[in-house]
Amino acid sequence: MNFLSIVKLxxxxxxxxxxxxxxxxxxxxxxxxPWYYALFMSMFIFAGSGQFLALTLFASQxxxxxxxxxxxxxxxxxTFYGLSMISAFKDFSWKKHYLIFGLTDETFALxxxxxxxxxxxxxxxxxxxxLNQSYWIFGSVAGALLGNILPFNYEGIEFSLTxxxxxxxxxxxxxxxxxxxxxxxxxxxxxLAWCYFHLKKC
Amino acid sequence: xxSSYLIGAxxxxxxxxxxxxxxxxxxxxxxxxxxxxRYIELNMPVxxxxxxxxxxxxxxxxxxxxxxxxxxxxxxxxxxxTCKV
Numbered sequence: 001m002n003f004l005s006i007v008k009l010x011x012x013x014x015x016x017x018x019x020x021x022x023x024x025x026x027x028x029x030x031x032x033x034p035w036y037y038a039l040f041m042s043m044f045i046f047a048g049s050g051q052f053l054a055l056t057l058f059a060s061q062x063x064x065x066x067x068x069x070x071x072x073x074x075x076x077x078x079t080f081y082g083l084s085m086i087s088a089f090k091d092f093s094w095k096k097h098y099l100i101f102g103l104t105d106e107t108f109a110l111x112x113x114x115x116x117x118x119x120x121x122x123x124x125x126x127x128x129x130x131l132n133q134s135y136w137i138f139g140s141v142a143g144a145l146l147g148n149i150l151p152f153n154y155e156g157i158e159f160s161l162t163x164x165x166x167x168x169x170x171x172x173x174x175x176x177x178x179x180x181x182x183x184x185x186x187x188x189x190x191x192l193a194w195c196y197f198h199l200k201k202c
Numbered sequence: 203x204x205s206s207y208l209i210g211a212x213x214x215x216x217x218x219x220x221x222x223x224x225x226x227x228x229x230x231x232x233x234x235x236x237x238x239x240r241y242i243e244l245n246m247p248v249x250x251x252x253x254x255x256x257x258x259x260x261x262x263x264x265x266x267x268x269x270x271x272x273x274x275x276x277x278x279x280x281x282x283x284t285c286k287v
Contacts, residue, residue, distance in 0.1 A: 044216040048251045072218040082226035162258035166280040169251040
């Protein structure tokens with residue numbers, strides 16, 4: 001696969017990552033955090049919802065331990081992505097550590113669904129992951145810089161995270177043949193939310 | 203916000219995220235995952251996402267005006283952003 005066809009393959013991820021990254025950057029600048037932290041976070045953490053969660057926790061001055069546990073739990077789903085990539089990455093060189101590092105929801109979906117020919121598969125996978133990360137970094141830095149310049153009304157921007165989760169839930173629900181787990185967990189969490197709501201009133 | 207707090211938090215979040223991604227490669231280096239693992243792999247993401255939706259909505263004030271109407275309408279419209287398969 002040549003470079004151009006790989007870029008073409010990653011366009012759907014670009015369409016998602018640049019706006020979402022910008023939302024992340026805007027939220028970061030709203031918290032008065034310097035823009036280069038957006039760069040560091042997107043370079044090293046590289047987890048969409050994980051980074052949003054980190055910002056929420058920064059805002060509420062959570063401890064570093066809390067941030068670690070919450071990020072771990074939130075990203076635990078990636079463990080199950082990795083499970084289905086073991087055989088695919090088996091014969092790759094040490095460079096597969098970058099592939100493992102960059103196994104986000106979107107990259108995983110792309111690697112799982114795309115038909116990359118056997119020859120040079122490692123290089124293609126590395127390029128896909130690197131391109132995806134570059135879109136994410138670009139979006140988040142652009143958002144953080146724009147947030148410093150433009151006077152924005154940020155009210156409600158935190159809803160982008162709720163929307164992301166809802167959209168991903170619906171996507172997963174549609175993709176899954178078994179719908180029972182969805183209904184079970186919705187039922188249980190509605191019940192728990194109801195309990196929480198009533199206990200808070202007491 | 204202090205830079206030591208931010209840097210520490212970023213390092214911890216980086217390690218936590220990378221750990222979640224490398225675990226399966228360390229645990230199942232030489233064997234194929236069992237049917238149970240396959241089942242969990244298939245259904246766990248939905249459960250986690252539903253948890254996250256409730257987590258994100260936990261601060262909505264349902265008892266005062268506008269009774270979370272903005273959130274209800276917003277969540278209702280999320281479906282139009284998903285892929286039509």
